[in-house]
Amino acid sequence: MRTVLISGLGLIGSSIARIIKQADSTIQIIGVDPDDRSVDFLMAQLVIDQRRSFAEAAPLADLIVLAGPVSVIIEQINELVSLSLKPDVLVTDVGSSKVKIMAAATHLSARQVAFVGGHPMAGSDKVGSRFGRVDLFSGAAYFLVAQSQTDTQLNQFKRLMAPANVNWQMIDAKAHDHLVSELSHVPHIVATTLVNTVAKSLENNPLGLKVAAGGFKDTTRIAGASPEMWTAVALSNADEITRDLDQFKNQLSELQAAIKRGDRQRVFEIFEAASKIRKSLNH
Ligand SMILES: NC(=O)C1=CN([C@@H]2O[C@H](COP(=O)(O)OP(=O)(O)OC[C@H]3O[C@@H](n4cnc5c(N)ncnc54)[C@H](O)[C@@H]3O)[C@@H](O)[C@H]2O)C=CC1
Ligand SMILES: O=C(O)C(=O)Cc1ccc(O)cc1
Secondary structure, three states, X not given: OOEEEEEOOOHHHHHHHHHHXXXXXXXXXXXXXXXHHHHHHHHHOOOOOEEOOHHHHHHXXXXXXXXXXXXXXXXXXXXXXXXXXXXXXXXXXXXXXXXXXXXXXXXHHXXXXXXXXXXXOOOOXXXXXXXXXXXXXXXXXXXXXXXXXXXXXXXXXXXXXXXXXXXXXXXXXXXXXXXXXXXXXXXXXXXXXXXXXXXXXXXXXXXXXXXOOHHHHHHHHHHHOOHHHHHHHHHHOHHHHHHHHHHHHXXXXXXXXXXXXXXXXXXXXXXXXHXXXXXXXXX
């Protein structure tokens, strides 16, 4: 692989650019992003080598990494279908949901363009290229959803991503979207709702959010993430998310009812169960 196109140079795209540059500094990285400041920053840092339009860059690339919001990833897969690409190019993405992206990519695979879905299960609430880091995904799972990639292409991609130090995890798209709805999408929605609810309730309170302790900040950190990115994620995994939110509301109602009727035993059991599980996650 000599030329890599990264489309979307935010937190995730810029981290992948840094990882690939660290793996092989002779690789030419072409960046695509409408945000001039992100591009200028990464050019100045020598993380990307060139800026081009998507349609201009795609035919030059041996590897194409789609790292915009999920809705943009789908648009760009559709655009790739009508472009003339290198015969051995591998196309991959980093989107937080996979079913809709994999469905769009079947049109690429039907044209003999190799595609493998991807999703690093790490990141942050920070937005943009300035927060990208080589070690952003270190120790985390990186999901791969097979479609039409060859073993050679996948191994080359993994070699380029070696400095990321991830745990590669093959999964199918439906199982992926179910898992991340529970582990990532619903938590994001819960954190968001908590912030909005508390802010509204306390809007006329002179102390209000200013005096919030670590508990409120810890449970809501992710609500500070990009609304653009999360709107695309939520709408792309709507069925799983709405089902999981129903379950969440049921559990919340159960705890609410136990508190209301003063059921010390049940309230204790619920807190105890969560406390044991949460402590077991500290590693
Ligand atoms: N933020 C996180 O922690 C994680 C995000 N993801 C996924 O990674 C993708 C990118 O997310 P972030 O880097 O966090 O967002 P970000 O907001 O930091 O970056 C997105 C970038 O895409 C660019 N963009 C928008 N339209 C574009 C277009 N038409 N062509 C090229 N670039 C375009 C934006 O200008 C921005 O620089 C999303 O699909 C997200 O679901 C995956 C894992 C973790
Ligand atoms: O900020 C955090 O801790 C996250 O969990 C970030 C994150 C956001 C979206 C993903 O698809 C995966 C990870």
